[in-house]
Amino acid sequence: MNKAMQELLNWAVDQAKKTGAADCKITLSKRRFVEIRYREKKPDAIKEATTQNLNLEVFLNGKYASQSTPDLRKPALEAFIKEVVDNASVLDQDPFRSLPDPKYYAGQIRKDLELNDTNYDHYTPQDRHATARLIEEVSLERGGEKVISAEATCYDSYYEEYVKTSNGFLGSVETTFYQKGASITVQDEGDRRPNGGYWVNGHIREDLTDSREVGNLAALRALALLGSKKISTEVLPVIIENRSIGRVLNGFLQALTGQNLQQKRSFLADRKNQQVGSKAFTLVDDPHIIRGLGSRYYDGDGFASVRRDLVKEGQLLEFLVDWYYSRKLECEPTTSWPSNLILPPGNRSVGEIMKDLGRGILITDFIGGNSNATTGDFSVGIIGQLFDKGQIVHPVSEMNIADNHLKFWNKLVEAANDPWKYSSYQLPSLVFNDVVVAGI
Numbered sequence: 115m116n117k118a119m120q121e122l123l124n125w126a127v128d129q130a131k132k133t134g135a136a137d138c139k140i141t142l143s144k145r146r147f148v149e150i151r152y153r154e155k156k157p158d159a160i161k162e163a164t165t166q167n168l169n170l171e172v173f174l175n176g177k178y179a180s181q182s183t184p185d186l187r188k189p190a191l192e193a194f195i196k197e198v199v200d201n202a203s204v205l206d207q208d209p210f211r212s213l214p215d216p217k218y219y220a221g222q223i224r225k226d227l228e229l230n231d232t233n234y235d236h237y238t239p240q241d242r243h244a245t246a247r248l249i250e251e252v253s254l255e256r257g258g259e260k261v262i263s264a265e266a267t268c269y270d271s272y273y274e275e276y277v278k279t280s281n282g283f284l285g286s287v288e289t290t291f292y293q294k295g296a297s298i299t300v301q302d303e304g305d306r307r308p309n310g311g312y313w314v315n316g317h318i319r320e321d322l323t324d325s326r327e328v329g330n331l332a333a334l335r336a337l338a339l340l341g342s343k344k345i346s347t348e349v350l351p352v353i354i355e356n357r358s359i360g361r362v363l364n365g366f367l368q369a370l371t372g373q374n375l376q377q378k379r380s381f382l383a384d385r386k387n388q389q390v391g392s393k394a395f396t397l398v399d400d401p402h403i404i405r406g407l408g409s410r411y412y413d414g415d416g417f418a419s420v421r422r423d424l425v426k427e428g429q430l431l432e433f434l435v436d437w438y439y440s441r442k443l444e445c446e447p448t449t450s451w452p453s454n455l456i457l458p459p460g461n462r463s464v465g466e467i468m469k470d471l472g473r474g475i476l477i478t479d480f481i482g483g484n485s486n487a488t489t490g491d492f493s494v495g496i497i498g499q500l501f502d503k504g505q506i507v508h509p510v511s512e513m514n515i516a517d518n519h520l521k522f523w524n525k526l527v528e529a530a531n532d533p534w535k536y537s538s539y540q541l542p543s544l545v546f547n548d549v550v551v552a553g554i
Contacts, residue, residue, distance in 0.1 A: 116276065119286075123278040126191060130172060131280060133199045137173040137213045139279045139416075142166075142186075147271035148239075152246040153263065155254075170198050176207035214415050214437040216282045218447065221418040223402055227409045231290040231318045234272055242268050245294055245325050252329030253296045257337060262307060266296040266329065270319075283416040292319050296329055298336035308511075310336030310479075314536045317405050322536075335478070338499065342509035344553040345500060351474040351527075352515075352551065353464060355498075356534035356543045358479055360455075363539070365485025365492045366519045367452070370424070370432075372439025374487045381490035381520065382430060391428040391523030399424055399432075401453035408453040408538030417449060424452070428524070452538075459542040460529040467530060467545055469504035475551060476501055490519040496551070514552040525549060 123140055130138040144166045151159040168191065169182040179202035183194045250266035257264065270292045277285045295313030302308055312332040314322045323331075354362065366382075374380040382390065401410050401419035410419050415437045424432045432448055440447035468476065476499045483494030493516040500507040530543040 116274070116286075119274075119276045122186065123276055125188070126168065126170070126195065127278055127280050129192060129195050130170065130199065133196050134174065134203070135172045135199050135280070136175055137280045139171040139213065139283075140277070141169040141171075142276040143169075143274065145271060145273045147269065148242060149267065149269045150242050150246045151268075152243075152250040152266045155247075155250065157243070157246075158265070168194075170195060172198050172202040173212055174199065174202045176209045176211060177202045177205045178208060178211035179205060210438055210441040212437075212441070213279050213281050213283075214417065214447070218415070218417045218437070219283045219412075221420075222285070222411050223419065225402075227402065227411070228405045229287065229289040229317045229409060231292075233319065234270070234290045237270060237319065242270070248325045249294060249296050249329040249332070252326050253298055253333040256330050256333035257298055257300060260300040260337060260340065261333070262299045262301050264296055264298050264332075266332075267294065269293040277412075277416065279416060283412075285412045285416060287411060290317055290319075292316055292322055294322060294325065294328055296332035298332050300336045300340060302340050302342075308336065308339035308342065310339050315407060316536060317407065321405060338478075339497065339509050339511070342497070342511040344512045345510060345551075346554045347550065347552045349548055350551050351471045351545060351547050352477055352498075352549045353467065353471075353474065353530070353543055353545050354477045355464075355479075356530070356532050356541055357537065358477060359541045359544050360537070360539040361480045361483070362485075362492065362494065362522075363455075363541070365487070365490075366523065367434070368485065368487045369490065369519070370434045371450070372433065372435035372443060372447075375433060375435070376439050376442045379488045381486075381488060382433075385430050386433065388430060389428045390430045390520060391425060392526045393427045394526045394528060395425055395428045395523050396423075396458055397425040397452075398422070398456040398458075399449070399452040399454070400456050403454045403540070406454040406538065406540070407536070408455070410453050413449045413451075413453075415447070415450070417447065419449075419453060422448065455539045455541065456533075457529060457541045457544070459531050459533050461531055462528070464530045464532060464543050465504065467528060468501050471501075471545070473500075473502045475499065475510060485519075492517060492519060492522075510553075512553075515549060516552065517549070522546065522549075 146164040149161040171180045246268040293315045297311035369380040369382040399422040436450035479497040481495035485492035525546040528545040
């Protein structure tokens with residue numbers, strides 16, 4: 115841990131205690147980011163910023179306050195800390211507000227999760243411009259005369275965090291993050307202008323797809339939307355592409371949270387250890403994947419991160435309950451949200467699966483939508499490709515899927531062999547049978 119940061123953490127915790135806090139938590143963070151966007155073959159936007167922040171959480175006999183400041187000078191922090199403690203003292207009591215039991219801090223994994231690219235300082239402005247410029251150049255070239263506009267973006271950041279509580283937690287992390295991709299708008303029939311794109315993310319720059327391939331795929335995904343049409347309402351098998359399945363899964367995960375459980379807004383509240391999906395439905399929360407975008411040593415409460423089986427072969431095993439809601443629910447805490455979410459991949463490619471499904475829809479994106487955590491009902495607009503016996507028939511859009519999570523996840527029959535590695539949701543494309551797709 116940075117010595118200057120360590121000293122400031124120790125001083126701030128001591129100062130908060132001296133000022134009247136019964137307990138406190140200090141989070142010190144610094145972030146630097148650079149973003150370059152190319153449009154019409156020239157830089158359209160260049161952003162760069164460095165920020166620092168100290169967040170203080172004060173616990174005062176059941177009273178709680180949390181505030182942040184970017185001013186890390188000690189005279190300014192003295193006044194800031196006093197203000198936060200004074201604010202806490204006049205708030206209503208909440209007997210469930212406290213720092214976690216220190217026993218949950220124990221057991222942080224010691225191995226290097228490789229979240230920090232040691233070559234980050236060698237990533238030059240010239241490199242960034244070359245990346246964005248090449249992605250736009252290739253996407254325009256591949257898209258041809260159908261392209262109305264192409265916007266390529268290159269983004270990177272460096273983040274460091276230091277956390278200390280007055281009851282024994284100490285944690286720190288350094289991470290780098292890279293993103294690159296393009297958004298392409300193409301001219302379709304009439305006034306239709308579909309938009310598609312392709313983006314990749316990662317902690318380590320060398321893990322990202324080659325920039326030329328990113329531009330190529332961005333253009334291909336946009337061109338694939340040309341000529342899309344609505345079909346009649348039909349019951350069909352659907353394949354939801356790996357990078358999009360999280361949009362539907364989030365509605366299921368929201369029903370697992372301590373907040374929704376405690377507030378009686380979860381359709382899963384009474385279903386622990388019961389079947390909530392098919393045998394193909396398994397969800398693992400794995401925080402220790404090397405270079406994983408959701409990998410972590412500790413969570414927001416300071417709990418040492420651990421691997422958890424949330425759902426196994428359709429059976430619900432765990433909820434997502436942080437320290438605060440565990441006290442309200444009088445249960446053991448787990449964690450507030452998954453880290454890296456894994457659904458075990460299958461053995462076949464999407465192309466191989468399509469050949470066996472007959473007529474169906476490959477869903478490549480969603481538009482809008484909503485999910486009700488209380489009932490499990492959800493509805494989403496879909497974009498994708500109608501296929502028959504493995505062959506693409508035509509793109510589809512302006513269609514909708516409406517279902518209930520307790521029914522929908524029982525329709526899951528197979529996972530493809532293509533987990534999406536550029537997200538904390540490392541999920542493969544998933545196959546669902548007998549889905550009502552609403553159209554004409």
